Amino acid sequence: MAGLADATIEQVEALRALTEMLVGVERTISGLQAARDGILALGSRLAVEVAAQAAHPDGADLSVRTVAAEFAAALRTSDRTVQRRMADAVWIVERFPRLWGAWGAGRITAGHARVIAEAGAHLEDEADRDAFSARMIAFAESEAPNRVAGMARRVAEEFHARPLGERHEDAREQRRVWVRDAPDGMAELGLLGPAALVHGVFDRLTMAETAQADDDPTDLRTVAESRADLALDLLLTGAPAGHDDCDGALAAIVPTVAVTIPIMTLLGRGTAPAELDGRTPVDPVTARRLAGAASGWDRILTHPVTGGVLAVDRYRPNAELRRHLRARDQRCRFPGCGYPPAQCDIDHHRDAALGGQTTASNLGRLCRRHHVLKHQSAWHVEARGGGLYAWTSPAGRVYIDRPPPSNTVTFAEEAADAPF
Structure with a gap:
């Protein structure tokens, strides 16, 4: 094991003291x-x-x-x-x-x-x-x-x-594109638009870059470089097929992006906003359109009081455990990391080779950086149930990482003597 596994007691104490000083x-x-x-x-x-x-x-x-x-x-x-x-x-x-x-x-x-x-x-x-x-x-x-x-x-x-749907209609009038010059013959291109479309564009660029890298192992460009090249290629050579309808471009999004929609919003009986990949609210109208175009839905069952994820199922069950982990974790589970689940590995807390089970209680999402850190350094993680992680650093400090609450609606329990 690499990392600080070979550090002496004195060195670990020094690391602990430096951490306290830094804090x-x-x-x-x-x-x-x-x-x-x-x-x-x-x-x-x-x-x-x-x-x-x-x-x-x-x-x-x-x-x-x-x-x-x-x-x-x-x-x-x-x-x-x-x-x-x-x-x-x-x-x-x-x-x-x-x-x-x-x-x-x-x-x-x-x-x-x-x-x-x-x-x-x-x-x-x-x-x-x-x-x-x-x-x-x-x-x-x-x-x-x-x-x-x-x-x-x-x-x-x-x-x-005001409900998000009303505010979103007003905010759409602010959509724009701008250019800012940068040094060395470069420039920045900025875009402000509906969150579902912008994130969909970014995910499409990422998927295209991944496929291109798999097809051409000699391509030495970074992910960021490839995204930029692909974006410029598409903007300069692509046909503007979605500009004539303010919502027409939604049909071009393949639902690999997770949109969490409270059931009452999905049914059109509530105004609670949906949420895009656990990052930003999405207006109910856009959420329902995306849901209607999806080939399948993940249903996330949450506790009506605590809001905790109880289970994830689907009409046609497929990779149920992966969907449950994605819904529960919503991002890399190392303290402070915000990588979305689509860019994370599924990690066994206790290695499968050592008898660790492939169950929700023994699995979690970790980005590649922190997955390597867990296995190749003196960092350790312990699962404490309910998706709770306890990470122990090389200096012996314990950091608790909790799964973020799901985008759901909870209800307070009524008092026993409350009038009917």
């Missing part, structure tokens, strides 16, 4: 970053107050620029950069004060604060933002920002006054 330093850095944003927000507030008392005709624009220039000159940086930072700081400090407080206390990092605030950007009610922040802070204390982002988008949906 402490990161908490201090998070607190200082939050304090910096507080100062930037105060600077912006000062500029607004000066402009208001003098009734400046431009509002506070010139005052904010002046304060940004003051800060920038002292920091030896661009005043435009400082002004953008001031705007971001005001957004967190004034609209999400609870979130800013948790960041300053070192409970979460700047990355956590950013993705949570972005997910709750459209919450207008102050009480809703506070309740949303409280729920997400508790979740973020034990998860990486990339995992928090998906959950934050899901939780934010619960606080929106």
Whole structure:
């Protein structure tokens, strides 16, 4: 076994001490970053107050620029950069004060604060933002920002006054394509569009790249390079067959992408949004269209109170266990990793060669990087039931990884003496 399996006790103790020091330093850095944003927000507030008392005709624009220039000159940086930072700081400090407080206390990092605030950007009610922040802070204390982002988008949906379907119709009017020049004769092409279509395009590029690599073993391009080449080939030579209908392109998506749809939404009797690969909400109309075009459905049975995955079945059972693991795990199960299940291996916790059973309790999804790490280093994992993983690091620290809650509807139990 490679990794740190041959480390001495003293070396393991040194690793443990370094880890503790790193955690402490990161908490201090998070607190200082939050304090910096507080100062930037105060600077912006000062500029607004000066402009208001003098009734400046431009509002506070010139005052904010002046304060940004003051800060920038002292920091030896661009005043435009400082002004953008001031705007971001005001957004967190004034609209999400609870979130800013948790960041300053070192409970979460700047990355956590950013993705949570972005997910709750459209919450207008102050009480809703506070309740949303409280729920997400508790979740973020034990998860990486990339995992928090998906959950934050899901939780934010619960606080929106308008259903996702209505908001999606408005948001579609913002779809666009843009170009940004880059150094060395390169440029970036950006695209904003409906999530189901954009993810479908990306998955199609990935599948095409995989097939091409299998056909030509001499192709030395990376996955990213191949995706870019394929995208440019398709855009420059493909026929625009789906542009005449705002939803016509949905028919081109082969349902290898997982869309989780609450049953009442599927039946058209609910407004709860569907979810695309555990990442982003999908409006109910698009979800029903995708479901209607699918050759088969996975039915995920969840507990009506806890929301935990109980079982996965299908009208025509096929690879039932794989579907169950995909529905339960939703991403790589190493702490902090967000790789989707389609890009992960199925791993036996206890090796099959050593008697490990091929059952849900002994299987989990791991991306190739962490699959190798598990087998070729001093990291160990223990399954504790219900999809709960306990990872032990070479330094002896234990990290608990829980499967993310499924996109479902739960019900609170009624009190025994509740009136009928």
